[in-house]
Amino acid sequence: GWWCWIIPLRGGNVSAGIVYDSRLFKLADGPNLGERLRAHLLSHPVGAEIFGNAQIIEHDVHAYSALPYSSKKVCDDGWATVGDAAGFIDPLYSPGLDFCSYTSYFVADLLARNLAGEDVAESLAYYNEQLPITYRLWFETLYKDKYYYMGDAELMSAALLLDVGTYFIGLVIPVYRDPEREFLHLPFEGRAGRVFGGMMKFYNRRLVALAKRRLATGCYGRRNAGWRELYDGFVPDARVRKLIRKGLFHWWRAELTNLRLILTPGAKNRAPSSSTATSTAVAAPL
Known part of the structure; x- marks a missing residue:
């Protein structure tokens, strides 16, 4: 239910922060906000490698809640x-x-x-009329309840490949071909845009459902250890279809795993609560 950013800055400082869904994650207690963030970063192997000897810049740690607005x-x-x-x-x-x-x-x-x-x-x-529609569909296709499956490597990998792949197919490639025309038409415009958005909402809802079942049955993140994926990179041409196919493979394999969980005798059937989502960001230069 969280992700971190790590951005090197000029002069040797590094901007680091965490964004999380407060329904699913709480930042551990500590003497102050900076130490709480630092402790969380050090709890991850990558964070420990980068920030093991880092010093927090005092009075430059901030937290914001309920980030979305329209x-x-x-x-x-x-x-x-x-x-x-x-x-x-x-x-x-x-x-x-x-x-x-x-x-x-x-x-x-x-x-x-x-x-x-x-x-x-x-x-x-x-x-x-269109910008609020664009905003709403952008949220529902890419972000709604996404933090439920963010901690499962297989599910998040499927989402990353499908999200970015469809972004290139639907927005990037058309803009490269004719920027003057495409920038005058907001994303998810018209019937075609709504159909495309509907397909994206469907796979996102399915990934959320798969994550909730994995959480309920104790199978969440079982493939995380040793998970490594190297991508050729997303480019605005037909090669992006290869990455979309890979994302579909991850998704469909997860669906088969879900079917096995459904058919497994004695599997738990306890779904996580569905309270209102609140995004929180904590940021600090170190």
């Missing part, structure tokens, strides 16, 4: 919001740059046409 209205006559001003979901996958690119390009084009004397009422209506 806007029901994003523009009107004379004003428009773009990027994180219009909404924020989760820093995983760094979606802020995508929202910034699409919304800034669209609003810049709208502003230029308005200054040229064009009637932009239709564009304003489209932006107000």
